Each structure stands twice: as structure tokens, then as C-alpha cells.
Amino acid sequence: MKAVNAVTTTWPRLAAERPTFAAVAEAELDAVHRYLLFLTGDRSLAEDLTGETFEKAFRIWRRFDPRRGSARTWLCQIARSAALDHFRAEERRRRREERYSSDRGPTEDAPAVPGELGEALERLSPAEREIVALRVLLELDGPTAARVLGISRTACSTRLSRALKRLEELMRDARD
Amino acid sequence: MPATDTDFDREFAELVAQLREAPTAAPDTLRARVRALGEPEAPPTLRDRLALVPWRRTVLLAAPVCLAALLSVAVVRGVVSSGGGNRAATPVFGAARTTPEHMPPFPGVGVQQQDTAKTPQEGALSSGAGKGRPVHVDASMRIRVADLDALTDRTREAMQIVRSLGGYVASVQQRTSAGKPGEADLVLKVPVGHVDTALMRLSSLGTVLDQSLSSVDLQQTLDQQRRRIHNLELQIARIEQTLRDPSLTADVRLRLQFQLQAARQSLARLNGTNRTTLREAALSDVSLALTTQRAAGAATKDRQGRAGRAVHEAASFLAAAGAVALFVLIAVSPLLLIGAAWLFGSRAYRRREEQRLLAATPE
Numbered sequence: 001m002k003a004v005n006a007v008t009t010t011w012p013r014l015a016a017e018r019p020t021f022a023a024v025a026e027a028e029l030d031a032v033h034r035y036l037l038f039l040t041g042d043r044s045l046a047e048d049l050t051g052e053t054f055e056k057a058f059r060i061w062r063r064f065d066p067r068r069g070s071a072r073t074w075l076c077q078i079a080r081s082a083a084l085d086h087f088r089a090e091e092r093r094r095r096r097e098e099r100y101s102s103d104r105g106p107t108e109d110a111p112a113v114p115g116e117l118g119e120a121l122e123r124l125s126p127a128e129r130e131i132v133a134l135r136v137l138l139e140l141d142g143p144t145a146a147r148v149l150g151i152s153r154t155a156c157s158t159r160l161s162r163a164l165k166r167l168e169e170l171m172r173d174a175r176d
Numbered sequence: 177m178p179a180t181d182t183d184f185d186r187e188f189a190e191l192v193a194q195l196r197e198a199p200t201a202a203p204d205t206l207r208a209r210v211r212a213l214g215e216p217e218a219p220p221t222l223r224d225r226l227a228l229v230p231w232r233r234t235v236l237l238a239a240p241v242c243l244a245a246l247l248s249v250a251v252v253r254g255v256v257s258s259g260g261g262n263r264a265a266t267p268v269f270g271a272a273r274t275t276p277e278h279m280p281p282f283p284g285v286g287v288q289q290q291d292t293a294k295t296p297q298e299g300a301l302s303s304g305a306g307k308g309r310p311v312h313v314d315a316s317m318r319i320r321v322a323d324l325d326a327l328t329d330r331t332r333e334a335m336q337i338v339r340s341l342g343g344y345v346a347s348v349q350q351r352t353s354a355g356k357p358g359e360a361d362l363v364l365k366v367p368v369g370h371v372d373t374a375l376m377r378l379s380s381l382g383t384v385l386d387q388s389l390s391s392v393d394l395q396q397t398l399d400q401q402r403r404r405i406h407n408l409e410l411q412i413a414r415i416e417q418t419l420r421d422p423s424l425t426a427d428v429r430l431r432l433q434f435q436l437q438a439a440r441q442s443l444a445r446l447n448g449t450n451r452t453t454l455r456e457a458a459l460s461d462v463s464l465a466l467t468t469q470r471a472a473g474a475a476t477k478d479r480q481g482r483a484g485r486a487v488h489e490a491a492s493f494l495a496a497a498g499a500v501a502l503f504v505l506i507a508v509s510p511l512l513l514i515g516a517a518w519l520f521g522s523r524a525y526r527r528r529e530e531q532r533l534l535a536a537t538p539e
Contacts, residue, residue, distance in 0.1 A: 025210050033202035039534075047206050054210045061216045062224035087533040113198045127534035135184070136195050150527060164188045171191070 021061045024071040025054055031138045032075050037113075038133030039083050041122055049086060053079040069147070072138065076148045080130075087126075120170035128163035135160050246497055254490030310394040310453075313371050313460035317378060318386040321466055327358040330381045330466050334362055337377045341370040343459065357469035364462040371460040378464060385467075394457045401450045408443040412436060 019027075032053055037046040057064075057078050064074055113121055121129055134145040135156075146156035185192055202210075321330045327350070335345050343366035350360040366374040379387070415436045419429065 020215055021213070022211070022215050025213065029202045029207060029210055030200070033206065034200040037200050047203065050202060050206055051209050054213060058213045058216055060224075060227075062218075062220040063227035065228050065230075067230075084530055084533060088529075091533070113200065117194050117198060125535050127531070130534065132195065136192050137200065150530070160184060164184060164191060168188060168191050 018064070018066045019071065021058060024075075025057075028072050028075050029054070031072055032079050034137045035076055035130070035133045036079050036083060038121065038129040038137065039080070039126055040086075041126070041129060045086070049079065049082050052082050056082065069144065073140065073144050073148060076134065076138070076140070080148060116171055116174045120167050120174060123170050124163060124167060127159065128166065131156065131159045132163050132167065136164075246494070250490040250493040250497070251486075253493050254486035254488070257485070257489040310398060310457035311368060311391045312394055312456040313368055313389065313391045314463075315371065315375055315389040315460065316387065316463040316465070317375070317384060318465045318467065319379070319382040320385050321382040321468055323468055324352050324358045326382070327352065327360055327466055327468055331360045331362065333381060334364070334378055334464055334466070337374060338364045338366055338462075341374050342367045343370070343374070346461075357467055359469075360464075360466040362462075362464040362466075364464060365459045366462050368458060368460045371462070374462060378462070382466070394453055398450070398453055398457070401446060401453060405443065405446050405450065408439050408446065412439045412443065415439065 029050070033046060033050045036049045036053070037043060040046050040049065053075060057075055064071065068074075121132075124132070131145065131149070134140045134148060135142075140148070142153050142156055145160075146153045149156060151159075319330070321327050331348065331350060335348070338345060343364060346363040346365050348360070348362050350358070352358040364374070375387075375389070415432050418424070419432055419436070424432070
């Protein structure tokens with residue numbers, strides 16, 4: 001039996017049944033983690049941000065409206081916001097600690113994805129990894145991915161194509 | 177360039193398969209952490225409820241609803257306002273209206289007000305009497321009543337009004353003959369302090385077709401009369417004192433006695449004039465004409481019918497509402513423009529910042 005809960009409001013259609021938070025968290029945890037893993041390229045950071053994403057989603061779960069989009073889309077938007085906040089904070093920190101910023105190179109942690117694919121992914125920009133994660137791994141359709149990213153559908157499609165092409169080239173180079 | 181899922185699945189089939197096979201599942205520690213969150217139990221707050229409101233749809237729905245409500249109010253107002261019967265007066269004669277706020281600056285110069293066909297509340301003229309200065313007020317009103325029965329009743333009512341205010345009816349003349357409109361002419365004397373009240377109450381007897389009012393300031397007239405009386409009294413006193421002198425010659429005494437007699441006659445006349453002036457300042461003249469005749473303008477207007485008046489009232493209401501809306505829009509538009517500029521600017525800035533943050537490619 002599917003677990004559901006209902007939010008009673010003055011709007012009749014909003015009283016529609018929807019899945020429980022626990023059920024959504026169970027179903028979407030891997031997807032959100034995968035997305036953040038690709039976006040950040042850092043496994044431990046992705047774990048932290050995934051936890052943060054679900055904590056925030058837990059706090060504002062009452063505001064989730066299934067009519068506006070799937071739970072996966074909603075969670076990806078929260079995850080993206082959390083990741084961008086992290087990037088901003090990191091940038092500020094780097095500016096403060098210029099010494100570290102000048103020495104800072106690629107992360108020394110193990111790559112998010114092992115092997116040639118992981119190395120190639122690391123050479124993509126976060127924006128390229130993000131679109132790959134949303135479209136290929138999370139299998140969001142074009143319009144939904146565009147909404148999460150805040151860009152047009154055409155831009156989304158172009159970005160995906162370029163990212164995949166570049167990834168393929170990088171892997172080919174790695175093999176050669 | 178691939179545009180659909182199928183396209184990139186086919187074009188980058190091997191790569192996509194590799195990506196999907198990559199070990200990216202969430203670790204058990206993270207899963208346990210998320211499971212530990214459980215289920216939110218707090219009831220939804222107002223903010224939660226507001227977040228669920230589909231604003232765009234609400235605005236799209238609210239706009240026509242507001243418009244419909246405005247139109248309904250206009251229609252109701254038009255229908256209600258058009259049902260005023262004969263109290264909805266219409267101008268008959270094209271007399272201009274002058275309504276001076278104060279008494280005239282030059283004593284003895286009167287003010288005149290003329291008005292046509294107004295309801296009692298909006299059309300009652302003010303005499304300016306009862307403000308400390310003696311004035312004489314002349315007013316005339318022509319009022320339409322429904323029929324001959326109403327004519328008799330309203331005539332009686334007018335007399336009662338005047339008497340209740342301490343005045344009296346100087347004359348009444350009522351004419352009712354078959355086939356002709358009934359007329360009643362009344363000359364009323366109303367204490368000047370109550371003339372405004374009297375006019376107000378008289379105007380409620382029917383539809384005011386025409387009214388005029390003139391008031392004359394009597395202050396300087398009275399002052400002049402008092403000065404002349406005082407001078408005459410002094411003159412009389414001086415003559416009387418001179419006449420007590422026994423050394424006066426006969427011819428001088430005779431001349432003084434003629435002067436004394438003339439001064440006394442002048443004083444008596446002046447006192448009489450003064451009393452008349454004071455009476456004029458005490459009572460105002462109101463000429464009231466009651467008629468059953470329908471005024472030409474009113475008849476024309478009435479022929480338009482209630483529907484026409486309703487449409488006119490509704491249109492006036494909508495025009496007023498439109499004017500208010502336009503005013504508000506003009507007043508608020510700078511703020512709206514600033515708000516919109518800020519909104520679009522901040523959105524563009526945020527988007528650029530996000531692009532910059534996500535564009536960095538590791539070396």
C-alpha cells in the first residue's frame with residue numbers, strides 16, 4: 001500500500017493525496033546524491049549537501065505541491081540551491097585565504113566516479129556535469145531539467161549535447 | 177545535434193551506459209541520516225499555505241472576478257439610483273448659480289442666489305442670516321408636487337412649517353380648476369434666524385423646480401439711522417437748553433421753537449424708519465409657489481425612462497472607478513517600475529553569478 005499524507009487547505013485541489021516525506025526520501029535519495037556527486041565532483045561534499053538537502057526538504061515539506069512538479073524536481077532544486085550556496089561560501093573563503101586559493105589545485109580526494117570516466121568527468125565544468133547528471137542519470141526530461149537550471153529548453157539541450165561530446169572526447173583522449 | 181532523450185541515448189549510447197553504470201548510490205550512513213528525519217508532524221503554517229497558492233492562476237482568476245464585481249456594483253448602483261421617482265430632480269431653467277461664501281463687503285448691497293431643480297439636500301440655498309449681522313432675506317421657491325391632493329396637503333404642510341418656526345403666513349392663494357395644473361402661491365414671513373431651516377424643510381415638499389434667494393445687509397442702514405437719531409436727540413437737547421435762557425429775544429425764541437418742532441418730527445420719522453428696518457431684519461419674506469405642472473425638462477428627462485438613467489448612473493460609476501484606478505496606477509507606477517527593475521536586475525545578476533560559479537573548469 002502506498003504511504004500518503006494529505007495537507008488540508010482552503011483550496012480543494014490542494015487536498016490531493018501525496019506521498020509521505022519518508023517515502024519520497026527513500027525513493028529519491030540516490031538520485032539526489034548522484035546529482036550532487038556529479039555537480040560537485042566531490043564524494044564527501046556530495047554526501048554533506050545531500051544530507052543538507054533532505055533536512056531542508058523536511059523543514060519545508062508542507063510547501064511541496066505535487067501539481068507543480070515531481071518530488072525529484074523539487075528536491076533537485078533544493079539540492080542545487082544548497083550546492084550554489086556552498087560554492088559561494090567556498091569562493092568567499094578562498095578570497096579570504098588567498099594563500100590557499102593560489103595553491104589550490106584539483107581535489108586530492110578520490111574521484112567521484114572511478115576510472116577513466118571519473119577522470120574525464122572531473123575535467124568537465126560543474127555546469128556540464130550538472131546537465132549530464134540531470135538528463136542522463138536522473139532521466140529528467142528536457143523542460144524539467146531546464147526549469148531546475150533556470151534556463152531555456154534549447155539552452156539545456158545544447159548544453160547537454162556539448163557536455164556529452166566533450167566527455168566522449170576526453171575519454172577518447174584518455175584511452176589514446 | 178541531439179534534442180531528445182532518444183537522440184542522445186542513441187548518439188552517445190556507450191557513454192550513457194557507462195554513466196548509468198557508475199557507482200553513485202548514496203552510502204548507508206547518509207541513508208540512515210535521512211531515514212532518521214522521519215515524517216514532518218508540525219501543522220502547516222500560514223507561510224506554508226501561502227507557498228501552495230498558485231499566484232499566477234489566482235491573479236488570472238481574480239482579475240475577471242474583480243471586473244465582474246465592479247460591473248455588478250455599477251449595475252446595482254445604476255438601478256438603485258434611477259428609482260428615485262420625482263425626487264430625482266432635473267434642471268429646468270438655465271439660471272446660473274452664484275453662491276457667495278460670505279456677506280457682501282459693501283453694506284447695503286445684497287447677494288442673490290438662484291438655483292434650479294435640486295433635491296433638498298444638494299440644492300438648498302443658504303441665506304447667510306444668523307451670523308451676527310442684521311440682514312433682510314427674500315426667497316422664492318417653485319416646487320412641483322404629484323397631484324391636486326398633494327398640492328393641498330403640501331400647502332398645509334408649508335404653513336405648518338412656517339408657524340412651527342415662529343413665522344406666519346402673510347397670504348395664501350390656491351387655484352385648482354379642471355384640466356389645468358393646480359397652483360398655490362404662499363407669501364410667508366419667517367424669522368430671519370430660521371430662514372435656512374425653513375428653506376430646507378420647504379424644499380422637501382416636492383421637487384424644487386426653481387429657487388432664488390437674495391439677502392441685503394442692513395447693518396450700515398441701521399448704523400446710519402442710529403447716528404442720525406443720536407444727532408437729532410443732541411440737537412433737540414441743545415435747543416431745549418437754549419430755550420431755557422430768559423434773555424432770549426422773542427424772534428430768536430420763536431425760530432428755535434420752529435427748529436425744535438422740526439427736529440422732533442424728524443426724530444419721530446426716523447424712529448419709525450428704524451423700527452421698520454429692524455422688523456425687516458427680523459423677518460424674511462419667502463414666496464412659495466406649489467404646482468402640479470410637470471416641467472418641460474423633467475418631462476423630457478423622464479421620457480428617457482428608468483433604464484436610461486440606470487445606464488447613465490452605471491456609466492458614471494464606472495467612469496469614476498476608472499479615474500480612481502488610473503490615478504492609483506499613475507501614483508504607483510514609479511514604484512512598480514522600480515520594483516520590476518529590481519526584480520529583473522537581481523534575477524539577471526543571480527543567473528550570471530550561478531553561471532560563473534558553475535563554469536569553472538578544473539585545469
